[in-house]
Amino acid sequence: MSPVVVPIRSIGPSHGPRIAAHLLALTPKDRYLRFGYAANDEQIQRYVDGLDFERDEIFGIYNRKLQLIAMAHLAFSTDPELRSCAEFGVSVLAHARGRGYGARLFDRAMIHARNEGVEMMFIHALSENTVMLNIARKAGAIVERDGGESEAYLTLAPASLDSQMSELFQEHIAQTDYRLKLQARRFSHFLTLLQDMRRGAHPGHDKLPH
Numbered sequence: 001m002s003p004v005v006v007p008i009r010s011i012g013p014s015h016g017p018r019i020a021a022h023l024l025a026l027t028p029k030d031r032y033l034r035f036g037y038a039a040n041d042e043q044i045q046r047y048v049d050g051l052d053f054e055r056d057e058i059f060g061i062y063n064r065k066l067q068l069i070a071m072a073h074l075a076f077s078t079d080p081e082l083r084s085c086a087e088f089g090v091s092v093l094a095h096a097r098g099r100g101y102g103a104r105l106f107d108r109a110m111i112h113a114r115n116e117g118v119e120m121m122f123i124h125a126l127s128e129n130t131v132m133l134n135i136a137r138k139a140g141a142i143v144e145r146d147g148g149e150s151e152a153y154l155t156l157a158p159a160s161l162d163s164q165m166s167e168l169f170q171e172h173i174a175q176t177d178y179r180l181k182l183q184a185r186r187f188s189h190f191l192t193l194l195q196d197m198r199r200g201a202h203p204g205h206d207k208l209p210h
Contacts, residue, residue, distance in 0.1 A: 008108045009059065012053055018066075019071060057076075063096075074112060133150055
């Protein structure tokens, strides 16, 4: 049986509010694991405001309500001597766990990094973040632990025609999926407005019993 395709969309600056809403919805423990410290709302908003969409890449998975339930940040190095390196970070809302979204986002970011000429992807995580470190290990990364923190290093293969076509296909699927969900949400909103208008025109109809 072929694996289910999970639409993972590249996210632009217009989705800043959704990114903020996603991160602000994380539990205190999840914020701690994602950022390495107990990030408060103000710190999370500063993080979102500081995202560089021109340099980095943000990937997201949306549910049918267009809620961002999982996202990844692939940050490219700003050090001229480390241009071929990129760091990966991921977060998944509690109710969307257990579906492999973190691993799917890692794979998506890995393909993009390869196609951008990145030679090494790394993850800086708390040692207790075993889920993230296991994702890296399964992908072939070397994990080094230093007390409460760990570093995972993954050497990437050069870009190929297959990796380039795979990224184009995945992005096309994700963009199409998002447009369909957006149309469905708009139509649902239209139906709700229509029902409200009908109730207004016929106040005695469609009333729920008390």
